[in-house]
Amino acid sequence: MSQRYYSLDVFRGATVAFMIMVNNQAGPAYELLDHAPWHGYTPTDLVFPFFLFAVGNAMAFVMPRFEQAGTNVFLKKVIKRSLLIFLIGLFLNWCPFLRWSHDHLVFKGWTWVNDSGKIQGVRVMGVLQRIALCYLFASLIVYFFKTKGAYYISIIILLAYWVLCAMLGDPNDPYSLQGYFGTMLDVRLFGEPHVYHGEGVPFDPEGLASTLPAIVQVVFGYLVGQYIQQKGKNYEMLSNLFVAGFILFIAGVCWGEVFPINKKIWTSSYVLLTSGLAALILGVCIYLLEFKEVKGWWSRFFDVFGKNPLFIFVLSGFLPRVLGLIRIENGINSDGSVSYLSPFSWLYEHVCKPVSDNLKNGSLFYSIILILIYWLIVYVMDKRKIYMKV
Structure with a gap:
């Protein structure tokens, strides 16, 4: 009889959460949250x-x-x-x-x-x-x-x-x-x-x-x-x-x-x-x-990501692309044309970016907000026992 390893769910969930986080840096990122330029890691x-x-x-x-x-x-x-x-x-x-x-x-x-x-x-x-x-x-x-x-x-x-x-x-x-x-x-x-x-x-x-x-x-x-x-x-x-x-x-x-x-x-x-x-x-x-x-809140946080890993990763890629079709006016460019932002770009520019003069802090804040949004989705799915599998 195979034993259940809760730790594997947490490990997988933490990995998915960080995948989403590093893929959603709206501005310049801290070195720890950015890929190595070439060799190294x-x-x-x-x-x-x-x-x-x-x-x-x-x-x-x-x-x-x-x-x-x-x-x-x-x-x-x-x-x-x-x-x-x-x-x-x-x-x-x-x-x-x-x-x-x-x-x-x-x-x-x-x-x-x-x-x-x-x-x-x-x-x-x-x-x-x-x-x-x-x-x-x-x-x-x-x-x-x-x-x-x-x-x-x-x-x-x-x-x-x-x-x-x-x-x-x-x-x-x-x-x-x-x-x-x-x-x-x-x-x-x-x-x-x-x-x-x-x-x-x-x-x-x-x-x-x-x-x-x-x-x-x-x-x-x-x-x-x-x-x-x-x-x-x-x-x-x-x-x-x-x-x-x-x-x-x-x-x-x-x-x-x-x-x-x-x-x-x-x-x-x-x-x-x-x-x-x-x-x-x-x-x-x-x-x-x-x-x-x-165990505690930290393991529970990652656990729900681990139960719907593929679904939430796909959603994190799908949602920004679809919302990218929505254009919010954001002033006038230097050439006189209208400037537009997507809803996620607007969130970064008007909510996250102003929190600090260091743009890396705004980018980090933005990624944390998105992680919490996606966590809420998988948390509700877990509560309702909804697990999307291929």
């Missing part, structure tokens, strides 16, 4: 790999049921779920299917020409798309190759990715923004308009090539989840979890000397380091919540 760079790790944790508790149901049932459910999550991510990138052009709402097609004459398009990849692919392939690896096979395949994937980056990238600097080999793959496969441009050049931080090592993040989460489930709630399990986490972290740091720790190209050293930190923090959660039962 900040607390923000831990959030996404922690979520993938949590996906693997949850997989460990459902995989025995899949094995009992048989291969056909397993494939049907996993492929269906992965496809739905991927399509939801694509829907988010495309929605709300309308855009403002010269003071008129027009349909946003697969590609379009913006008011500056530049061709733009719907981004194919994204956070949910990466989650879908990682969940799919990690599930297949674990189901067909079992624990031992999954471990060795994970090591092979991490080493192979290192080789691919070094051999196919720019010989002068294969781990740089311009030298990374995966960009060429994404541009050729999807087309430049459908690749992320937030770095100033076509480059997708959730591209196909860097999704390969991210799969291992889910597998490591599964291995940890399986271990704590089989071992049970005892101090031997907890101490071994801390040791494993520490070893992974140190291994990541050491590997980072030759294969830099980098979230944006999801290097293999980054996988080891973040998986180690995830195991250590999960161990702390287990110690506090399962052993010492230090």
Whole structure:
């Protein structure tokens, strides 16, 4: 009989809450709430790999049921779920299917020409798309190759990715923004308009090539989840979890000397380091919540996020896009045209930004307000026993 781990819900919920928080910085952000410019990492760079790790944790508790149901049932459910999550991510990138052009709402097609004459398009990849692919392939690896096979395949994937980056990238600097080999793959496969441009050049931080090592993040989460489930709630399990986490972290740091720790190209050293930190923090959660039962408002706050993680993350991406179609007049621009703000932009400009001369404080205040809004939604859903699952 598998034991229930409340700490896993809290860990997953905290990860989702911080994902929403770091994605909703309306102005300049504090360094701790912003991604590292390239190599290195900040607390923000831990959030996404922690979520993938949590996906693997949850997989460990459902995989025995899949094995009992048989291969056909397993494939049907996993492929269906992965496809739905991927399509939801694509829907988010495309929605709300309308855009403002010269003071008129027009349909946003697969590609379009913006008011500056530049061709733009719907981004194919994204956070949910990466989650879908990682969940799919990690599930297949674990189901067909079992624990031992999954471990060795994970090591092979991490080493192979290192080789691919070094051999196919720019010989002068294969781990740089311009030298990374995966960009060429994404541009050729999807087309430049459908690749992320937030770095100033076509480059997708959730591209196909860097999704390969991210799969291992889910597998490591599964291995940890399986271990704590089989071992049970005892101090031997907890101490071994801390040791494993520490070893992974140190291994990541050491590997980072030759294969830099980098979230944006999801290097293999980054996988080891973040998986180690995830195991250590999960161990702390287990110690506090399962052993010492230090529960309270803080655990309850994150717990409700953990019960509807996919729904609230999608909503946090969907709502700003839809409200972005609403325009509130906000004075006159220097060229004489009317200035407009969306409702969320108005909240930042007129409520959050004025709280301090330091714009970072206003941005932080804004993200906290949004977190509380989304928390209230999942809190009411939890009270009414409404849980949205794919």
